[in-house]
Amino acid sequence: MKIGLYFGTFNPVHIGHLIIANHFAEYSDLDKIWMVITPHNPFKKKKTLLDNHHRYQLVLEAVEDYPKIEASTIEFNLPQPNYTSNTLAHLQEKYPDYEFSLIMGEDNLRTLHKWKNYEILLENHAIYVYPRIAEQANPDRHKLLEHNNIHIVDAPVVEISATFIRKAIKAGKNCQPLLPPSVWRYIDEMNFYRS
Template identity: 35%
Template sequence: MTGIFGGSFNPIHLGHTGLAQWIVQQGYADEVWLMVSPQNPLKEENSLLPEKQRFSLARTAVRHIAHVKASDFEFHLPRPSYTWQTLQALEEAYPTQEFALIIGADNWLCFDKWKNYKKIVENYKILIYPREGYDITSALPENVTLMNAPLFRFSSTDVRRRLIKGEDVSEMIDRKVHERILSEHLYETYRHNTTKNK
C-alpha cells in the first residue's frame, strides 16, 4: 500500500520526513509519497516558494530515505486540485496499487468540509497522525486509523519564521536542504519584505 501525504512542504522539514519514515517502519504503508501541492492560482501567499522549488527541496530531503519519495503528480492535474480527484487520478495512473490518505488530526476534525469527503471515506483507507491540541474522541469508520505516531512539534510556519529572521533551523530541516536554502537565497525575498513592512 502507498500512503499519500500531501502538503505544501514550504519548506519540507524533519517532522515531515520523520513521520513518513515512521509510517513505513511501523507497517502502516509499504511506501509514502510526499505529494507536493501546486500553487493555487486563486490564492496568493507571499511566503510560498514556487512549486518546482518546493518539490526540488522535498526530493533533496528524501534522497536517502528508503520507501519515501517526493511526488509532483498534482502539478499535472487540473487546478485547483482536490484530494478526491488526486486519488482518482492516481488509481487510473497506477491501477495495480492501493492508496491510503495520510492526514493530521486537525484535518480529520474538519474532514466533512472537504470536497467529496464521503466518497474518500468510502473508497480509501485513511491514516491519521496526532497533532497537538486536536484530540479525536468520536468513533472512527472501519477504514480510518488513528496512528500512535510521535508528535513533531515544529511546523513549516515556524521554520519559515526562523529563516526570515535569520535564525538557526539546522535541527529542524535536513542538512542538504538547509545548505540549498542558504546557497540559493531562498526565503530571503520574504525576509527583506518583512523588514520593509515593519
C-alpha cells in the same frame, strides 16, 4: 502495492515531515510513502509558496536516503486548485494495481467534512491519522475517529511548523536543526525565505 499519500505544500519540508513519513514507512502496512507536493492548497494563500520545482527539489533532497519514501509531482499537471478526490481518481486510473491511502494529522481529520467529495474518500480509502497535541487534549475528539477506514497510528507527535521555519529564516535565526542538512543547504544557497 499499498501507497500512503502524504500531501503537503512542504514549504519547506522539515524533519517533522520526515519523522512522520518514515514512521508510516516503517511501522504501518504501507509499502511506500509518496510525499505529494501540492502546488496550491485551496486553504492556503499561494503567494507564500516557493515555486513548485524548488519545493520538489527540497523534498527530493530530504528523502534521498529513505528508499521507502518518494517525492511526487503528480499534482503539478492536474487542474488547480488541487482537490484530493481528483488526485486520487487520477492516481487510480494511472496505477490501477496500487492501493492508495491517505496520511494526515488529526487536525486535518477535524476539517475533512469540508473537503470536496469527502464521503467518497472516506468510503474508498484507508486514512492513516497521526496525533496532534491540541487534538489529544480536546474532549470532543472527532466522531470520524470511529469510522472503519480511519486508522490512528501512534506516531511521534512533532510540533514543528513550516510557518515557524520561514519566519525564523526571515528573522535571521538559525533553524538548521529543524531541517535535513541538504534541505538547509539548498535554502541557504538560494536565499529562500529571507525577505
